[in-house]
Amino acid sequence: MFVKICSKSELPEGGVFRFDPETAEKAIVVCNEGGEYYAIGDKCSHGNWSLAEGLLENCHLECVLHGSSFNLKTGWPDKRPATKPVKVFTVKVEGDDILVDIESGVLLEKPDA
Amino acid sequence: MPKSVVIVGANLAGACAAEELRDMGYEGEIHLVGEENALPYERPPLSKDFLYDGLTAEDISLRDNAFYSEKKINLVLGSRVTSIHPDEGKVCLQNDTEIAADNIVLCTGAKLNRLASEFDGIDGIYYLRDLEDSIRLRDALTKGGDVVVVGMGVIGAEVAASASKMGCKVTAIEYSSAPMLRCLGDDLGAWSKAMHEAEGVRVLTNTGLADVKHENGHVTAIETTTGEKIPATIVIVGIGVTPNVELAAAAGIELDNGIVVDMDARTSVSTVYAAGDVTMQPGYYGGKVRLETYDNAREQARCVAASIAGEEQVKRRAPWYWTDQFDVNIQIVGSVNDASDLIYRNRDGERSFTAIALEDSLIVGAVTVNRPQDMGVLRRIADRRIEVDAAKIADDQIQLRTFLSA
Ligand SMILES: Cc1cc2nc3c(=O)[nH]c(=O)nc-3n(C[C@H](O)[C@H](O)[C@H](O)COP(=O)(O)OP(=O)(O)OC[C@H]3O[C@@H](n4cnc5c(N)ncnc54)[C@H](O)[C@@H]3O)c2cc1C
Numbered sequence: 400m401f402v403k404i405c406s407k408s409e410l411p412e413g414g415v416f417r418f419d420p421e422t423a424e425k426a427i428v429v430c431n432e433g434g435e436y437y438a439i440g441d442k443c444s445h446g447n448w449s450l451a452e453g454l455l456e457n458c459h460l461e462c463v464l465h466g467s468s469f470n471l472k473t474g475w476p477d478k479r480p481a482t483k484p485v486k487v488f489t490v491k492v493e494g495d496d497i498l499v500d501i502e503s504g505v506l507l508e509k510p511d512a
Numbered sequence: 513m514p515k516s517v518v519i520v521g522a523n524l525a526g527a528c529a530a531e532e533l534r535d536m537g538y539e540g541e542i543h544l545v546g547e548e549n550a551l552p553y554e555r556p557p558l559s560k561d562f563l564y565d566g567l568t569a570e571d572i573s574l575r576d577n578a579f580y581s582e583k584k585i586n587l588v589l590g591s592r593v594t595s596i597h598p599d600e601g602k603v604c605l606q607n608d609t610e611i612a613a614d615n616i617v618l619c620t621g622a623k624l625n626r627l628a629s630e631f632d633g634i635d636g637i638y639y640l641r642d643l644e645d646s647i648r649l650r651d652a653l654t655k656g657g658d659v660v661v662v663g664m665g666v667i668g669a670e671v672a673a674s675a676s677k678m679g680c681k682v683t684a685i686e687y688s689s690a691p692m693l694r695c696l697g698d699d700l701g702a703w704s705k706a707m708h709e710a711e712g713v714r715v716l717t718n719t720g721l722a723d724v725k726h727e728n729g730h731v732t733a734i735e736t737t738t739g740e741k742i743p744a745t746i747v748i749v750g751i752g753v754t755p756n757v758e759l760a761a762a763a764g765i766e767l768d769n770g771i772v773v774d775m776d777a778r779t780s781v782s783t784v785y786a787a788g789d790v791t792m793q794p795g796y797y798g799g800k801v802r803l804e805t806y807d808n809a810r811e812q813a814r815c816v817a818a819s820i821a822g823e824e825q826v827k828r829r830a831p832w833y834w835t836d837q838f839d840v841n842i843q844i845v846g847s848v849n850d851a852s853d854l855i856y857r858n859r860d861g862e863r864s865f866t867a868i869a870l871e872d873s874l875i876v877g878a879v880t881v882n883r884p885q886d887m888g889v890l891r892r893i894a895d896r897r898i899e900v901d902a903a904k905i906a907d908d909q910i911q912l913r914t915f916l917s918a
C-alpha cells in the first residue's frame with residue numbers, strides 16, 4: 400500500500416525525512432541521496448534509536464548513538480555495533496509526491512563484498 | 513598480498529580487523545589469537561546494562577562461532593601469544609605452537625592499573641575490564657552493600673551510576689578536582705559531579721585512597737587521603753589502564769606510551785601493524801594520541817585491513833566516544849579540555865545541552881548531553897574542518913545542520 404510521505408520540496412538532496420505510520424516500531428526514514436529516493440526502517444538494529452536523527456553520506460545513514468552506518472540500498476550496517484540489517488522499502492515518485500509502499504519492507508540478504 | 517596474517521588479541525580491534533580483511537576480499541589465512549576464553553565481545557555494556565539488565569555473554573558477543581568458521585577465520589581462544597618474530601615471519605603461542613605470519617597485527621589492548629600489592633587478595637576489591645570481572649562485580653552488586661568507587665574516570669563514573677541504579681549506597685573518591693576531568697574539563701567536570709550527587713552518589717573530589725581496612729580477609733572500609741574513614745563492603749577500582757606493549761617491546765618495535773603507528777596503522781617494523789587501545793597514533797588535531805575508545809578500535813582495525821589488503825584508506829575523522837550514566841548519554845568529539853570558553857546551545861535544563869569549544873573558528877571539541885542528534889552534526893563539522901562563527905553557533909535559532917552547507 401503506497402502512502403504519501405512528503406512532497407519533493409520537503410526532501411531536498413541530502414535530506415532525511417521520518418515517517419511514523421502509527422508506532423515507532425514501524426517508522427520509516429526516507430532519504431534523498433543525489434536525487435534518488437530511498438526508504439529504510441527507522442529503528443537502528445542495535446539499540447532503540449531513530450536513524451532519522453543521523454546524517455546522510457555516501458548512500459549511508461549513520462546512527463548518532465554509536466555510529467553504525469546503514470546502506471540505504473541494502474539496509475545492512477557496514478560498521479558495528481549493529482550487525483543486523485534494517486528493512487528496505489519501495490519508493491516511488493508521483494508528480495511532486497514521494498510515496499512509500501509501507502507493506503513492502505524486506506530484510507535483504509547480505510550482498511557479497 | 514601476504515599469505516598469512518596473525519592477529520594478536522581477539523577483542524574489538526582484533527575481531528574487526530579479521531572481519532574487515534575478509535570484507536575487503538583478502539583470501540589468505542587469518543589467525544585470530546586471544547588470551548580470553550570468551551568469544552570476542554563488546555566491552556561497553558560491561559559497566560552498564562550487563563550489570564543491571566541481566567544480559568548474557570551471548571548477548572554481547574560480537575559474532576557467534578559459526579561466523580568465524582564461515583569466514584575462514586581461525587579463532588584460537590584461551591591462548592596467549594608469548595613472542596612475535598616478524599623477521600622470521602612467525603608468532604609463538606604459550607603451548608609452544610608456532611603460526612607462520614607474513615603480517616602480524618597487534619591488538620593487545622590494555623591492562624588495568626592496580627592498587628599497591630599489599631591490597632592483593634583482600635576479598636571485596638573489584639576491577640573491571642573483562643567479561644569475567646563484570647560477572648563477578650554483578651554478583652556482588654546484586655547482593656548489595658556499601659560501595660566505594662576509587663577513581664571517577666569514565667569507567668568509574670559509569671560503574672558508580674550502575675551500582676547506584678542497582679540500589680547500592682555509593683561513595684566515589686577522585687584524586688583530581690572533578691569526575692572525568694580529562695574528558696570534560698573543569699566546567700563540565702563540575703556539572704558531572706553535580707549530576708552524580710543529584711542521583712545520590714556521594715562524590716569526594718581532591719581525595720585519594722590512603723588505605724583499605726579489612727577483617728577476616730574481607731574489606732570493611734577505606735581511608736581517604738583527607739583522613740576520612742568510609743565503610744565499604746565493595747570497593748571498585750578504576751584508576752586507568754596501561755597498554756599491553758610487551759610483545760612489541762621484545763621485538764624491538766618503537767614505543768611511546770603505546771605502540772607507535774603511522775596513519776596506515778603500521779608500526780616501526782613494516783610487516784607489523786597495530787590497532788586499538790594499544791596504539792599511539794598521529795592525532796587528528798596534531799601531536800600524538802592514545803585513544804581508548806570503541807570508535808577508534810573499530811576505525812583503526814579498518815585502517816589495518818585496508819593497508820594489508822591494499823585497499824584505499826577511509827578518510828580519518830575526529831576522535832569521538834560516548835558514555836552512558838544514569839539516564840544521561842554523554843558524547844564527546846575532539847577535546848574540550850583546553851578550551852577557555854565553552855559555547856552552550858540547546859540547553860534545556862541540566863540534562864540536555866550541547867557545549868562547543870572553538871579555536872580559530874574550528875571545532876576542536878564538543879560535548880553533547882542527551883543530544884546525540886547534535887553530535888551527529890558536530891562530528892561532521894569537525895571531520896570536514898568547517899569554519900563556524902562563534903555567535904552563530906551559539907544561537908539556538910540557527911539549526912546546526914545549516915553549518916554543513918555553509
Ligand atoms: C567496562 C568498559 C566500558 C567501556 N565503555 C565504552 C563506551 O561506552 N564507549 C566507548 O567508546 N568505549 C568504551 N570502552 C572502551 C572500548 O571497549 C575499548 O576501547 C575497546 O575494547 C578496545 O579494543 P581493543 O581490541 O583495542 O582492546 P581490548 O578490548 O583490551 O582487547 C585486547 C585483547 O587482547 C588480548 N591480549 C592481550 N595480550 C595478548 C597476548 N599476548 N596474547 C593473546 N591475547 C592477548 C586481551 O586478553 C584482550 O582480550 C569501554 C571499556 C571498558 C573496559
Ligand code: FES
Nearest residue numbers: 443445446462465
Ligand atoms: S543504537 Fe544505533 S548504533 Fe547503537
